[in-house]
Amino acid sequence: MNPATIGLIAVAVVFFIDVILLTGLVSLKAVHRRRRRIHAARRAEYVTVLSRHLAFQHHTDPFGTNIADDDAFLDAVIDLRNIVSGTEIDNLTGIIDRSGLAKRQEARLRSRFPLGRRLRAAVSLAEMGDESSAPVLIEHLDDREPEIRIQCARGLGRIQHTSAIDPILERFGFEQPWVRARFADTLVGFGTKATWPLVAYIRVNLGHDQNQGVIEAIRVLGTIGDQEVGPTLAGVLRVASDPEVAIATIDALGVVGGPLAIRPLKYTFRHPDWRLRAKSATALAQIGDPSINPVLAEGLEDENWWVRRNSAAALAILPGGTDLLLKAIESEAPFAADAATEALADSGELAAARARFEAGEANHGDRVLLGYVTAQEAVPK
Amino acid sequence: MIFDALRWVGYATLVYFILMQTYLIWLGMRSAAVMRRVHHLDRFGRVSDMLSSQTSPPVSIVIPAYNEEAGIVDSVRSMSIVGYPRFEIVVTNDGSTDDTLQVMIDAFHLEKVRIPYRPDIPTAEVRGIYRGHGSVDITVIDKANAGRADALNAGINAARYPYALCTDADVILDANCLVGAMRRVVEDRVRTIAVGGNIRPLNGSRVQLGHLIKAEVPKKLVPRMQVLEYVRTFLASRPAWSGMEALPLVSGAFGVWKRSAVIAVGGFTSGHMGEDMDLTMRLHRYHIDNSIPYRIVYEPSAVIWTEVPETLRVLRRQRIRWHRGLMTAVKDFMPMTFNPKYGKVGMVTWAAMFLFEYVAPIVEFVGWITIPVALILGALNTTSLVILLALAFGVGLLNSLIALLLDETYGYFNSKADTARLIVMVLIENFGLRQITVAWRIRAIIGGKETRAWGNMERKGVANLGAGA
Numbered sequence: 001m002n003p004a005t006i007g008l009i010a011v012a013v014v015f016f017i018d019v020i021l022l023t024g025l026v027s028l029k030a031v032h033r034r035r036r037r038i039h040a041a042r043r044a045e046y047v048t049v050l051s052r053h054l055a056f057q058h059h060t061d062p063f064g065t066n067i068a069d070d071d072a073f074l075d076a077v078i079d080l081r082n083i084v085s086g087t088e089i090d091n092l093t094g095i096i097d098r099s100g101l102a103k104r105q106e107a108r109l110r111s112r113f114p115l116g117r118r119l120r121a122a123v124s125l126a127e128m129g130d131e132s133s134a135p136v137l138i139e140h141l142d143d144r145e146p147e148i149r150i151q152c153a154r155g156l157g158r159i160q161h162t163s164a165i166d167p168i169l170e171r172f173g174f175e176q177p178w179v180r181a182r183f184a185d186t187l188v189g190f191g192t193k194a195t196w197p198l199v200a201y202i203r204v205n206l207g208h209d210q211n212q213g214v215i216e217a218i219r220v221l222g223t224i225g226d227q228e229v230g231p232t233l234a235g236v237l238r239v240a241s242d243p244e245v246a247i248a249t250i251d252a253l254g255v256v257g258g259p260l261a262i263r264p265l266k267y268t269f270r271h272p273d274w275r276l277r278a279k280s281a282t283a284l285a286q287i288g289d290p291s292i293n294p295v296l297a298e299g300l301e302d303e304n305w306w307v308r309r310n311s312a313a314a315l316a317i318l319p320g321g322t323d324l325l326l327k328a329i330e331s332e333a334p335f336a337a338d339a340a341t342e343a344l345a346d347s348g349e350l351a352a353a354r355a356r357f358e359a360g361e362a363n364h365g366d367r368v369l370l371g372y373v374t375a376q377e378a379v380p381k
Numbered sequence: 382m383i384f385d386a387l388r389w390v391g392y393a394t395l396v397y398f399i400l401m402q403t404y405l406i407w408l409g410m411r412s413a414a415v416m417r418r419v420h421h422l423d424r425f426g427r428v429s430d431m432l433s434s435q436t437s438p439p440v441s442i443v444i445p446a447y448n449e450e451a452g453i454v455d456s457v458r459s460m461s462i463v464g465y466p467r468f469e470i471v472v473t474n475d476g477s478t479d480d481t482l483q484v485m486i487d488a489f490h491l492e493k494v495r496i497p498y499r500p501d502i503p504t505a506e507v508r509g510i511y512r513g514h515g516s517v518d519i520t521v522i523d524k525a526n527a528g529r530a531d532a533l534n535a536g537i538n539a540a541r542y543p544y545a546l547c548t549d550a551d552v553i554l555d556a557n558c559l560v561g562a563m564r565r566v567v568e569d570r571v572r573t574i575a576v577g578g579n580i581r582p583l584n585g586s587r588v589q590l591g592h593l594i595k596a597e598v599p600k601k602l603v604p605r606m607q608v609l610e611y612v613r614t615f616l617a618s619r620p621a622w623s624g625m626e627a628l629p630l631v632s633g634a635f636g637v638w639k640r641s642a643v644i645a646v647g648g649f650t651s652g653h654m655g656e657d658m659d660l661t662m663r664l665h666r667y668h669i670d671n672s673i674p675y676r677i678v679y680e681p682s683a684v685i686w687t688e689v690p691e692t693l694r695v696l697r698r699q700r701i702r703w704h705r706g707l708m709t710a711v712k713d714f715m716p717m718t719f720n721p722k723y724g725k726v727g728m729v730t731w732a733a734m735f736l737f738e739y740v741a742p743i744v745e746f747v748g749w750i751t752i753p754v755a756l757i758l759g760a761l762n763t764t765s766l767v768i769l770l771a772l773a774f775g776v777g778l779l780n781s782l783i784a785l786l787l788d789e790t791y792g793y794f795n796s797k798a799d800t801a802r803l804i805v806m807v808l809i810e811n812f813g814l815r816q817i818t819v820a821w822r823i824r825a826i827i828g829g830k831e832t833r834a835w836g837n838m839e840r841k842g843v844a845n846l847g848a849g850a
């Protein structure tokens with residue numbers, strides 16, 4: 001075969017593929033357009049029919065036998081599941097059961113379909129929140145696809161299936177960070193029901209190789225905000241050798257620690273690691289006890305900018321803290337004065353002082369603050 | 382002798398073009414796998430759950446502004462409602478000669494504050510820092526004019542959060558763009574140092590109150606050509622590069638950067654015409670040289686919309702600037718090119734950047750001259766030439782069609798008119814428009830005073846787009 005013939009064949013093949021792709025593109029756009037229009041119309045119809053039907057308890061439904069295969073019906077059910085309440089949820093659950101919708105999605109999730117369909121099935125099960133799907137959702141916490149694992153955990157959280165807490169926690173330590181973060185969101189959704197399993201998880205795994213899991217578990221405890229765990233977290237802070245674990249614990253103690261957390265936090269406020277000192281300042285402010293003000297005032301002269309900044313921000317929100325910030329401005333320490341001024345500007349105190357000054361009602365503190373700001377000529381080089 | 386040389390140069394040019402297009406098709410195929418996943422996650426993945434998550438790291442949105450008096454307030458307002466749990470906005474007024482600063486002071490009730498400015502990255506003189514006390518968490522840095530890179534550096538210095546989204550004042554952020562980009566950070570917080578986003582032309586689309594209402598293909602030829610180019614670049618190349626963790630460029634219009642990493646390499650290079658590419662490559666070099674594990678990735682679902690040039694005159698200036706930026710970067714990072722020490726960056730992506738972006742206009746230009754001469758002198762066989770030209774056109778078409786098919790992930794441009802406009806563009810872009818852009822790049826290579834100027838973009842402003850584009 002001569003080169004020209006080979007070339008012509010190559011050209012023919014390339015143009016053939018071009019034509020196929022071009023036809024595919026035009027058809028795909030047309031199909032998408034049509035499918036979207038039809039799907040939206042059918043979904044709206046289903047929502048209308050279902051809305052009427054949900055108001056009363058029925059034992060039969062006005063749908064055909066293969067309704068579970070219709071994606072528009074599935075979307076309509078999910079739409080309604082997110083807005084109905086009370087007995088309507090029970091009626092909707094009845095429809096889901098009778099139509100076989102949940103079973104259909106479970107079958108899809110178990111199938112060898114590509115990711116898209118299986119993910120859609122997992123999301124649908126999570127959205128429908130049907131208690132009977134819990135075993136399948138737990139089974140797929142081990143799915144090969146991370147997004148499906150996330151959706152299964154989310155579904156279990158939505159139906160508040162408490163026996164799923166332990167299986168979720170079991171995977172905490174070795175999951176990918178993204179999945180672990182979403183699992184953490186689910187556990188937060190369980191609220192105080194997850195508190196003690198989380199505490200047990202932390203106790204068992206602290207000091208072992210699953211520090212990322214422990215850190216996330218501590219964060220979850222902080223977000224749940226159950227004050228019962230304050231002493232446990234204080235204990236964790238005492239023994240934590242990993243600074244990341246200590247930082248997460250300090251954060252959580254700020255939320256749940258209460259007065260009992262002040263002592264361990266005062267200790268970490270003087271820790272050699274500046275990150276721990278900076279976090280402790282913020283946590284102490286969250287606890288909100290003004291007796292800590294003198295300790296935080298020491299932080300204004302810390303060698304680290306973040307510690308000074310967080311200490312000043314803490315004082316700005318604590319009762320009596322503003323006086324200490326103004327005292328810092330009058331002091332000889334220039335960095336402390338800078339940190340104090342920034343905190344007072346952020347808290348709105350600077351603007352208020354300016355307003356009082358303009359109204360002729362400025363007090364001594366206002367004059368100190370405005371005098372410092374004016375004297376410093378805006379911004380350092 | 383000359384006869385033979387002409388013939389071989391002519392054939393070599395065409396073969397080079399086919400090779401380049403084949404490489405792009407290969408990238409397109411690789412991108413397809415990434416995009417397939419993005420498609421599923423976008424439809425079903427509920428990434429927006431991150432909005433209520435306690436694990437979402439906070440972000441500083443850094444916006445450089447130079448003479449943006451007309452649109453800066455709308456832009457900041459539009460960005461202030463982007464879907465993300467915790468973020469601040471840092472605007473750097475880069476010595477504007479108009480009232481950019483004053484309009485921001487008035488709109489956001491800014492207060493000049495005396496706070497420490499940490500010049501972690503050296504910048505031009507900072508004249509003042511302003512903070513807002515309204516609903517928008519905004520800090521404005523007022524500094525002497527020193528260009529976009531310097532303004533970004535000042536913004537990064539003043540940013541309070543560990544990640545900085547560096548963007549422009551004239552873009553529209555998609556509601557979920559930050560969630561999409563930060564998802565990649567949460568996936569691997571230790572290694573992820575930069576995430577690039579998907580930039581799309583806004584011209585011709587319907588915009589209301591700083592928000593995109595409906596994406597449409599522009600009627601004008603110049604912006605329409607750029608729609609196709611952006612789709613090819615951001616959907617058929619970058620996902621593949623990102624999949625290899627060897628992204629050579631995080632675009633300046635949307636890049637989430639880890640502050641500590643940017644500070645470690647000294648920030649954006651002032652005066653560089655391709656400061657985004659320069660920073661990306663310096664980050665690669667720094668981390669590889671120091672054996673620090675890292676990754677720089679691209680997230681196609683992090684979509685932002687930007688105004689692109691509407692006239693050939695403005696487009697010419699932009700393309701010359703881009704190519705000058707590329708030339709500087711190629712010179713600076715030459716030791717990394719085809720260097721196995723730099724792994725896939727050195728051997729694949731940056732090498733391809735050199736071969737198919739930097740060298741391409743030269744080869745193509747040589748082809749324009751040699752092929753007609755060779756044809757006139759009878760050095761080229763007309764049949765072979767026609768076959769190679771047809772092949773080059775066919776393969777180029779293939780590349781564009783793959784990109785448009787990938788674009789179906791988003792479902793934009795679905796009307797019949799939009800489809801027709803795109804297809805017409807695919808068919809005609811190789812006849813004239815492509816050659817013009819090559820000529821501009823050659824102009825950039827020749828150099829001269831004109832090519833060193835940054836030039837004005839002559840924007841309509843986000844709020845005025847859509848009409849007549």
